[in-house]
Amino acid sequence: MPGETAPVGLTLALGRLRALGAKGLRVALPIAGHPLGLSGPPEFNARALDAGEAVIVTGVALGLVPEVFQAGPEGDVHSEVVWRSVPVREAPPADVPSLGEAERELAEALREATEVLSRLNVAGAGPAAQAALEAYRARAGRGREVLAPGYPPRALRVLELAQRVGALIEIAHGAGAGAGEHGAAVSASEIAARAEALRPVERTARRAQVAAYNAYVEELERGGS
Template sequence: MLTEPRSGRLAAWGNALLAGLISPDDAVHRVVAEDAPHRIDGLPGEDGPVGLSLGLGRLRALGTTGLRVALPVAGHPLGLSGPPDFNARALAAQEAVIATGGHPLGLVPEVYEAGPGGAAADADVHREVVWHCLPVRDAPPADVPSLGEAERELAEALRDATELLSRLDVAGSGPVAQAALEAYRARSERGREVLAPGYPPRAVRVLELAQRVGALIAIAQGAQGPQEHGSAVSASQIAARAEALRPVERTARRAQVAAYNAYVEERERH
């Protein structure tokens, strides 16, 4: 959880586009960033995949007024509302975007690669992200908290993650973990734009805090694998860390979804 989910970028900057706060070119630039090119496949009225700018325009023409995020994992269908085939795709990707206000549609990303393969030929590999568009139920999303609830939960989760990190002495358990901890501290001190225009300040605050908690979780779990912790930490100990951090990770994911969905929640309230 050290990087933004694709669904978060698409929802945030797509919402800014739908609100007329940024141009289509700006929206595409912000969504894609340093990622592979994005296309949308399966849109009603389109015969095949279309570019992101055209796809977002098509969603607006279909009556879409907002985009929500879902970040489900096994046993926790966070942000989903069905049907089962869409939920299964979203669960496999561990993320999805739900279009609201018009045709009930969901978008699930999949990364495709084509090329000769092998490390030497990596530069020749073509990559693209295809968002598969499927029908979804027009129903409340599962287990998404309010911003206020998410903020309260995160304050406690950040304390828990920090205490566990200190107790496990993660910073001293290996050079990779120590470098990751230093990078996290540098990021937390550097101002950055985490949400698009149109979002309430509280959503920005909640997302920043959720990302900090997520960064600490990734460091404590060993984002690069068992070797990150050094030879003194066994696979069973790493598994125990993951189990201890699971409630904190769940809280951080719920807060991320609440923050990304705040634009739609505000619009529906007003």
């Protein structure tokens, strides 16, 4: 927190942000070459890229970046997350679509992901791919609540579809399989081809997730304008 010399608890930190004028929180999910949801300056962007995620506070020129620490003896290690506040530039976040755009893009991404899976013979990738697909279907069938109450229904649809696309991507990459297994790929060139084919689909899914997570604060800002 600004002016703080020692960490404070999350509840107190959120209260102080509210006192400073915070109106909401936006999620950013950047990766190298894609500063998704970031607005600068370079110091904040670099920290967020290292973490792979960040939160931008609307109404206050601050961003929050997580740092994960592990402590404890072997066999009893616990993790602690400290959120560092860093000044940010008050500007539109990079490459975040509207919910409508995200929904349209996801429909095409789902078709592309399915085509890639079929073309690269992921359907015949063996028990690991099938187990991953069944695990995803089981999670989806439990009717889990993926967003807090108050989000627009479209945000829920977009997030669920983005997660479905993400599950297909994980299966295509051999997620959950043994070391060195990438679906049905049997050569380095096939693995590279698969990654290249799925890269734009993965980008679309990540953009849609950020759009869905940030939909609540976007709606609040529209209502207050």
